[in-house]
Amino acid sequence: MMSVLDRFRLDGRTALITGGSRGLGRAMANALAEAGANLVLVGRDEADLNTARDEITAATQRQVWIVTGDAGTATGAAVACDHALDLVPTIDILINNVGGRRVDVALEEVSIDEWKRLVDLNLTNALICCQKLFPGMQQQQRGSIINITSVAGPLAIKGIRGRHYEVAKSGLTALTKSLAADWAPHGIRANAIAPGVFLTDPNRRWFGQKPDFQHDFEAHIPMNRLGEPSEIGPAAVFLASDASSYITGTTLYVDGGYTLW
Numbered sequence: 001m002m003s004v005l006d007r008f009r010l011d012g013r014t015a016l017i018t019g020g021s022r023g024l025g026r027a028m029a030n031a032l033a034e035a036g037a038n039l040v041l042v043g044r045d046e047a048d049l050n051t052a053r054d055e056i057t058a059a060t061q062r063q064v065w066i067v068t069g070d071a072g073t074a075t076g077a078a079v080a081c082d083h084a085l086d087l088v089p090t091i092d093i094l095i096n097n098v099g100g101r102r103v104d105v106a107l108e109e110v111s112i113d114e115w116k117r118l119v120d121l122n123l124t125n126a127l128i129c130c131q132k133l134f135p136g137m138q139q140q141q142r143g144s145i146i147n148i149t150s151v152a153g154p155l156a157i158k159g160i161r162g163r164h165y166e167v168a169k170s171g172l173t174a175l176t177k178s179l180a181a182d183w184a185p186h187g188i189r190a191n192a193i194a195p196g197v198f199l200t201d202p203n204r205r206w207f208g209q210k211p212d213f214q215h216d217f218e219a220h221i222p223m224n225r226l227g228e229p230s231e232i233g234p235a236a237v238f239l240a241s242d243a244s245s246y247i248t249g250t251t252l253y254v255d256g257g258y259t260l261w
C-alpha cells in the first residue's frame with residue numbers, strides 16, 4: 001500500500017512548464033523536480049533557461065530540457081510543443097503558466113488587435129499546448145494539466161485596467177472545466193491554480209509605476225502579506241501527482257485569502 005506522502009512523488013514523470021525559467025513557473029519547476037519529475041522548460045530567453053536548467057539539475061539531479069520560443073502566440077506555442085515532443089515523446093504533466101496583464105489599457109481604448117494578442121497570450125496558447133500534448137496523454141491514459149489562472153479570473157482587480165486579463169483568465173477557468181469534463185474518459189485531469197499577488201518581475205514593475213499599489217494589496221489580503229513564489233510549488237506538486245487522483249476541474253486558490261473579501 002502506497003503511503004500518503006508517496007502519492008505526492010513524481011518519479012518517472014515528465015512535466016512541461018511554459019514560462020518555467022523565472023517567476024512562479026520557475027518556483028513550480030523547482031518543486032516538481034524536487035518531487036522527482038524530469039522537466040521541459042519553455043521560455044524566450046535562452047540564458048535564463050540555461051540558468052534554470054543548471055540550477056535545477058545541480059539541486060535535484062533530474063533531467064531538464066529547454067525549449068526556446070515564444071509560447072504566448074498561437075503559432076509559437078505550437079512550435080514550442082512540437083519541439084518539446086521531439087525531445088521527450090511522453091509528457092505526463094503540462095503546466096500552462098505563460099501569461100500576464102502586460103498593459104494597463106482601458107476597455108474603451110484597447111484595439112482589437114491588441115485584445116486578440118493578449119487573449120492569445122493568456123488563453124489560446126494554453127488550448128494549443130493541451131491539443132499538442134493530448135495524443136500522448138490519451139495513448140498512455142494518463143495526464144495532469146494545470147492552468148495558471150489568477151484571482152483576476154473571478155474578480156475585476158481594483159485600480160488597474162487591462163481587462164483582457166480578467167476576461168482571458170476567467171476563460172482559462174472555463175477551459176479547465178471543459179478539458180476536465182471532456183478528457184476524463186482518457187485518464188486526463190485538468191485543474192487550475194489561481195495565484196493571488198506574488199512579488200515576481202511583472203508585479204515589481206507595476207509597484208514601481210504605482211507605489212501605493214503594493215500597500216493597497218497587502219491591506220486587502222486577509223493574511224496581510226504578498227505570497228512567496230516558493231508557496232506555489234506544493235500546490236503544483238499536489239495537482240500534478242496522484243495525491244489529487246480524484247480531483248479534476250477545480251481551481252486551487254493560493255492567495256492568502258485575497259478572494260474572501
Ligand SMILES: NC(=O)c1ccc[n+]([C@@H]2O[C@H](COP(=O)([O-])OP(=O)(O)OC[C@H]3O[C@@H](n4cnc5c(N)ncnc54)[C@H](OP(=O)(O)O)[C@@H]3O)[C@@H](O)[C@H]2O)c1
Pocket residue numbers: 018019020021022023024025026042043044045046048069070071072073097098099100101148149150151194195196197198199200201202203
Ligand atoms: N505574479 C503574480 O502575482 C501572479 C498572480 C496571478 C497570476 N499570475 C500568473 O502566473 C503566471 C506567471 O506569472 P509570473 O508573475 O511568474 O510571470 P514572470 O515573472 O513574468 O515569469 C514569466 C516566465 O514566463 C516566461 N515567458 C513570458 N512570456 C513568455 C512567452 N511569450 N513565451 C515563452 N515564455 C514566456 C518568462 O521567460 P522569458 O521572458 O524568457 O520568455 C519567465 O520564465 C502568469 O500566467 C500570470 O498571469 C501571476
